[in-house]
Amino acid sequence: MHITLIVPTNGRPSLVSRLLAHLERQTLHPDHVIVSATTPNDIEVRPDISFKVSYVFGDPGLCAQRNRAMALCDGTTDIISFFDDDFVPCDSYLETLSRVFREHPVYAVVTGDLLADGAQGPGLGFDEAVAMLDAYRPSSLPAHVRDHPGAYGCNMSIRAQVIGDLRFDERLPLYGWQEDIDFTSQLRAHGRIVNIGQLWGVHLGAKGGRVNGVRLGYSQIVNPIYLIGKGTMQRWFGIRLICRNLVANTLKSLRPEPYIDRRGRLKGNMIGFAHVLTRRADPEHILKL
Known part of the structure; x- marks a missing residue:
């Protein structure tokens, strides 16, 4: 399935650069990564990336930045994934995501587990997150599937065909707070909103660039x-x-x-x-x- 990955960012160029480099480890590369930034100062262009990367610039605000990136998605996209610029996925994330959407047509929105969430504490370093992911050994028990009122925006993926004209509410400015619930809850009529244990990652909870x-x-x-x-x-x-x-x-x-x-x-x-x-x-x- 064709996966477009959208990464909004503001004031964290080195973090975005690390994330793009880390995505090279994916067992299935994204077909297209769209980095939605505010100015060219928000990014460090990496010439060594093997997958397609596009950049779009405009006024700050999580909802507005996501909407600008969605406007660049074309009809070939099957899955639109949203990663925060401080989310570090496991290496099999996108391959598993593609399989899950293919095997479960009733899923409209999918989000993964967090091995750690730095947003609940002082934050985590990128190398620390990678070490956690490398050390993690999933249980042999069947992975859980839990229905949720909405997805957690640091890592959420949506079946593109159910989105239609729906866009993030730009009346929720800047950090957007609860924009993920607002957007994904409106897709429940098209299928299940699920958290699945087959996907995992680490949310760094980086403190720079956040709302006061x-x-x-x-x-x-x-x-x-x-x-x-x-x-x-x-x-x-x-x-x-x-x-x-x-x-x-x-x-x-x-x-x-x-x-x-x-x-x-x-x-x-x-x-x-x-x-x-x-x-x-x-x-x-x-x-x-």
Whole structure:
């Protein structure tokens, strides 16, 4: 199956370069990789890559960058995969992905397991991730298949024919927060959204290029409310998400981690709640914070 891999990036040229080089280890190379950046300064062109790589540039914002890349996909594409620029896949990832989509026509969206997620801590180094992948030995037990409300955007793949005119919601600016749930949940009518244990990788959780604490905190409150109203996020899921982040930011702001702006996030949470209560909540307001 023809696989187009989309990698949005902003301000991480060396990381993108490492990822492209690492993709050479795939047992099945992607047919086309589209790096969606903001300026040429975001990339380091590698002449030693054996597969097709294209670059597209435009305004920053995860949703907008993904949409620009999708516009370059042609009718030959069977699978559109989205990798964060700090996701490091196992060597068999794309070969397994192709087989899974071919053997299971009921799958609309597929996402893999994370051996480690640096976004939940101080972050991981690229070499550290590669060492984890090389050392990992999958269990001989049958790999799990779990249905999910939506995919985790650091590694998600979609059967191209079900996408149609659907695009990522650019009212979720900058980091986009929950744009993955918004987009993939709308594809449930076309098939299952599954996490499968046959795919795995490591999410570095690189800290450079991310949204500041106040903006992210605002999005943690307002984006779920917006998506619940839009009908793309289940109410129970959104409320649980809001409560979990609010509690974590409140408690951990007393002794914040050095790599997370907990007090900034809590301030953003409070601004978000004030806007919800006064009916001024707008995901795009983070551009003014």
